[in-house]
Amino acid sequence: MPKGQRILITGATGGLGRALVAMLREASDCVIGAHGAGQSYEAGDGLIPIRRSFEGDADCRAVVDEFAQRAGGIDALVVLSGSILYTGHWKDIGEAEWRREQAVNLDQPFFLARAAMERMTAQGGGGRILLTGTESAIHGGSPTSFPYAVAKRGTECMVQGLAREGAPHSILVNGLRFGFIESGFHQRWHNRSQAQMEERAALVPLKRGGHVDEAAALMIWLLSGWSSFMTGQMIPLTGGDWL
Numbered sequence: 064m065p066k067g068q069r070i071l072i073t074g075a076t077g078g079l080g081r082a083l084v085a086m087l088r089e090a091s092d093c094v095i096g097a098h099g100a101g102q103s104y105e106a107g108d109g110l111i112p113i114r115r116s117f118e119g120d121a122d123c124r125a126v127v128d129e130f131a132q133r134a135g136g137i138d139a140l141v142v143l144s145g146s147i148l149y150t151g152h153w154k155d156i157g158e159a160e161w162r163r164e165q166a167v168n169l170d171q172p173f174f175l176a177r178a179a180m181e182r183m184t185a186q187g188g189g190g191r192i193l194l195t196g197t198e199s200a201i202h203g204g205s206p207t208s209f210p211y212a213v214a215k216r217g218t219e220c221m222v223q224g225l226a227r228e229g230a231p232h233s234i235l236v237n238g239l240r241f242g243f244i245e246s247g248f249h250q251r252w253h254n255r256s257q258a259q260m261e262e263r264a265a266l267v268p269l270k271r272g273g274h275v276d277e278a279a280a281l282m283i284w285l286l287s288g289w290s291s292f293m294t295g296q297m298i299p300l301t302g303g304d305w306l
Contacts, residue, residue, distance in 0.1 A: 074143030078246030168214035189233030226295030242301030268303035
């Protein structure tokens, strides 16, 4: 990891976010902006808590601006924020609920990424943007996560388009297409029981869910100099799911 890299992480209080923050603090000398609800972070030792909420474009830009001002710039953005707010069958979803799913899982990542790219371009030193997808999106999603999957399929287009725009400025944009990761996401948004989690893990060829540290390690590699010839890619982390 580049010394002093300034990294803003949205969704930093979820399972993936906590693992990434912990691994970054242990393994590198960087400045971390941790944004999220739930478990809070205290300032110090290179960590800047960002407690500002966001909904639309102006809010997302304000989150990026606050971190950049406090950190003296921004070198990387990792968007882990997202949710499944509607858990019924897609046949029954209302217009407002549909639009809310797209706002949280597609619109907000775009607004965050655009604001970060503008900052990075003005700085002139390049940068990294990581977005998150889901492997189920390229298989049509499930009846109860279809709106989420549609948004995440849109994220794949976003990664490619932003990567093309960022390349002349050495801004690399990539995404992670997660499979079944045991991050607490399924329990939080789908209220999955332990038995249901075990049943789902049994469908994975490796017969387990992914560990959050495995996901965090991949993200750190994408933030490091070792991935400097990679952009516009969606990298699967699935344990062989859907083979």
